[in-house]
Amino acid sequence: MDGANLTRGDALRVESISKAFGGLKVFHDVNFTMPAGGLLGVIGPNGAGKTTMINIISGRLPPSSGRVMLGDTRVDSQPVYSNAGRGLVRSFQQTATFNDNSIEDNLLSAIRFSGKDRSVLERLAVLLEKFGLVENWRRDANLLPYGLQKMLGLTMALATEPRMLLLDEPAAGLEKSERGNIDDYIAFAQTEFNCGVLLVEHDMDLIKRLCPQVIVLDGGKLIAEGAPGEVLARKDVIDAYLGGSDEEDDHAQHS
Numbered sequence: 001m002d003g004a005n006l007t008r009g010d011a012l013r014v015e016s017i018s019k020a021f022g023g024l025k026v027f028h029d030v031n032f033t034m035p036a037g038g039l040l041g042v043i044g045p046n047g048a049g050k051t052t053m054i055n056i057i058s059g060r061l062p063p064s065s066g067r068v069m070l071g072d073t074r075v076d077s078q079p080v081y082s083n084a085g086r087g088l089v090r091s092f093q094q095t096a097t098f099n100d101n102s103i104e105d106n107l108l109s110a111i112r113f114s115g116k117d118r119s120v121l122e123r124l125a126v127l128l129e130k131f132g133l134v135e136n137w138r139r140d141a142n143l144l145p146y147g148l149q150k151m152l153g154l155t156m157a158l159a160t161e162p163r164m165l166l167l168d169e170p171a172a173g174l175e176k177s178e179r180g181n182i183d184d185y186i187a188f189a190q191t192e193f194n195c196g197v198l199l200v201e202h203d204m205d206l207i208k209r210l211c212p213q214v215i216v217l218d219g220g221k222l223i224a225e226g227a228p229g230e231v232l233a234r235k236d237v238i239d240a241y242l243g244g245s246d247e248e249d250d251h252a253q254h255s
């Protein structure tokens with residue numbers, strides 16, 4: 001089905017998704033829905049399959065079974081550029097820019113990739129200014145501080161004019177003082193693009209601050225869903241984190 005048939009009101013539905021890499025079963029029969037324009041947090045210990053879920057939704061990896069629907073369109077196992085054209089776009093945990101290209105050229109590459117035109121830059125002007133990208137406009141991405149590279153990668157995702165944005169640990173690697181940029185970025189995505197946001201994060205303060213709803217992946221299953229305050233107080237969720245890394249123990253204890 002053509003992406004043009006999708007409307008801004010299309011929900012994203014993950015339907016009975018299972019994924020195995022050879023003998024490693026990452027998850028089994030996972031179901032959830034993201035309302036159009038909504039904000040859903042996805043948490044879980046290291047290795048729970050959060051990035052794999054983003055890879056499946058965005059078309060980068062096929063599921064072993066199940067399907068992902070954006071409105072009436074099946075989006076799993078579709079080329080990533082086709083999904084980008086439909087407005088389904090992901091960001092990466094690490095910075096994912098073209099290193100020896102300027103900020104401007106990186107943004108234009110993202111715009112071309114999704115079949116849009118450079119007028120999108122006008123919509124992004126406030127954000128580009130706020131993050132300090134304008135003052136570095138012609139600098140190569142690899143010469144930028146890490147925090148700026150990260151905000152460039154995230155802004156490239158917005159340059160595709162997404163309807164559903166899949167964010168893989170946007171705060172990872174940022175200084176505490178830079179993390180407020182993620183709040184601003186998500187607020188901008190939702191107001192300017194009326195965009196749904198799926199937020200994978202280990203930063204529980206960020207999750208609690210921003211997400212009305214979260215789901216928890218652990219041991220191959222979706223073990224909990226609901227408001228962060230309730231979900232993070234549940235014993236099975238605390239146990240899932242205590243079984244994880246030291247970093248996650250810290251997060252669980254802060255929650």
Ligand SMILES: Nc1ncnc2c1ncn2[C@@H]1O[C@H](COP(=O)(O)OP(=O)(O)OP(=O)(O)O)[C@@H](O)[C@H]1O
Binds near residue numbers: 047
């Ligand atoms: N392409 C792949 N081939 C084989 N195994 C993989 C592949 N991608 C991920 N895995 C494995 O699948 C499991 C889930 O990994 P994934 O990166 O999705 O977890 P995660 O929840 O995002 O972890 P983290 O919080 O550390 O980023 C891990 O055991 C990982 O080693």
